[in-house]
Amino acid sequence: MEARGRNTDKTRRMVLDAAAKVVGTQGAGASVDTIARHAGVSKGGVLHHFKSRDQMLLALAEDLIEQFRAAVHAAIDPHDNAPGRLVRGYVNATFDELVSGDGNSEFAVLVATLFSVPGVDELLRQDSRRWADAFDADGLHPQRARLIMHAADGASIAGLYGGGDLASLEQSRQLLLALSRQDGPLIAP
Amino acid sequence: MEARGRNTDKTRRMVLDAAAKVVGTQGAGASVDTIARHAGVSKGGVLHHFKSRDQMLLALAEDLIEQFRAAVHAAIDPHDNAPGRLVRGYVNATFDELVSGDGNSEFAVLVATLFSVPGVDELLRQDSRRWADAFDADGLHPQRARLIMHAADGASIAGLYGGGDLASLEQSRQLLLALSRQDGPLIAP
Numbered sequence: 001m002e003a004r005g006r007n008t009d010k011t012r013r014m015v016l017d018a019a020a021k022v023v024g025t026q027g028a029g030a031s032v033d034t035i036a037r038h039a040g041v042s043k044g045g046v047l048h049h050f051k052s053r054d055q056m057l058l059a060l061a062e063d064l065i066e067q068f069r070a071a072v073h074a075a076i077d078p079h080d081n082a083p084g085r086l087v088r089g090y091v092n093a094t095f096d097e098l099v100s101g102d103g104n105s106e107f108a109v110l111v112a113t114l115f116s117v118p119g120v121d122e123l124l125r126q127d128s129r130r131w132a133d134a135f136d137a138d139g140l141h142p143q144r145a146r147l148i149m150h151a152a153d154g155a156s157i158a159g160l161y162g163g164g165d166l167a168s169l170e171q172s173r174q175l176l177l178a179l180s181r182q183d184g185p186l187i188a189p
Numbered sequence: 190m191e192a193r194g195r196n197t198d199k200t201r202r203m204v205l206d207a208a209a210k211v212v213g214t215q216g217a218g219a220s221v222d223t224i225a226r227h228a229g230v231s232k233g234g235v236l237h238h239f240k241s242r243d244q245m246l247l248a249l250a251e252d253l254i255e256q257f258r259a260a261v262h263a264a265i266d267p268h269d270n271a272p273g274r275l276v277r278g279y280v281n282a283t284f285d286e287l288v289s290g291d292g293n294s295e296f297a298v299l300v301a302t303l304f305s306v307p308g309v310d311e312l313l314r315q316d317s318r319r320w321a322d323a324f325d326a327d328g329l330h331p332q333r334a335r336l337i338m339h340a341a342d343g344a345s346i347a348g349l350y351g352g353g354d355l356a357s358l359e360q361s362r363q364l365l366l367a368l369s370r371q372d373g374p375l376i377a378p
Contacts, residue, residue: 161309161310175376
């Protein structure tokens with residue numbers, strides 16, 4: 001049973017990785033057939049795991065959300081115990097992915113395609129609430145934390161289609177990190 | 190000739206409006222046939238104007254970019270002559286569209302679909318450079334102007350999928366407007 005569980009997890013992982021690759025290059029036209037072929041799994045095997053193409057894409061969206069969450073936590077400096085450490089992890093994880101530049105346009109197509117999958121909007125709303133709660137617990141003034149998160153998100157869209165060069169991306173990162181090391185509202189209410 | 194020019198412009202406008210509607214509801218699966226039917230134009234007529242489906246979608250992306258540019262300029266307060274007036278127009282145009290809430294999810298699908306059309310990335314890069322130049326001429330410290338623009342863009346993604354409620358969108362708008370009424374770098378370099 002344990003071996004079977006491991007194989008199931010491994011198949012699931014292979015299908016999600018193949019789906020990310022195929023959807024990132026082919027967009028909404030990516031078929032279950034092509035994804036199955038890339039994963040080295042039968043179409044029936046894919047559908048056994050995910051029931052339908054939309055369910056597979058929904059699982060992929062969930063997986064990407066979790067991967068980003070893990071990247072943020074991995075980017076937190078373990079010696080950083082000041083308020084805003086999670087905000088700094090969020091900023092660094094966002095910009096690390098952008099400046100690596102690897103597969104940015106594939107990632108843009110992938111995200112754009114997943115955006116129109118039924119249920120993904122609800123996943124994003126839940127994720128947005130989870131980040132808001134986590135930032136509240138991070139100790140920085142909420143107005144400041146929200147501004148930094150929105151600015152990191154906005155810079156990352158520009159970065160995805162190559163709208164910002166590396167130097168200006170790096171400037172944006174440093175500005176957001178510096179803003180997270182001060183505290184209080186940016187404007188008195 | 191003049192009448193013919195007007196008819197040509199009118200047909201083009203009808204096709205682009207129909208394309209925005211159909212792509213916003215059907216995503217990448219939207220066919221030229223369906224768009225032509227919605228526009229009340231023959232498929233041949235659509236292809237006469239735009240040569241190919243991709244050319245039509247590229248023209249639609251260009252049209253949306255121009256519409257947003259026009260909305261920003263329309264949102265500038267004519268009595269506002271202080272540095273940052275264009276930044277304030279950008280912020281207000283962005284949030285006006287979001288809080289109207291009308292067709293946000295259609296708009297999200299439309300933008301996501303256009304993102305993967307060949308040539309749209311280059312349009313966005315050009316647009317990004319035009320905004321950067323326009324903000325430079327707007328008189329606010331460039332670091333401040335860029336942060337406000339990125340934060341407005343980031344808030345607008347959250348708003349598109351309903352990640353921010355109306356009250357928090359309005360708070361974000363007021364914060365960004367207030368930041369544009371002060372000047373200088375947000376953090377000393």
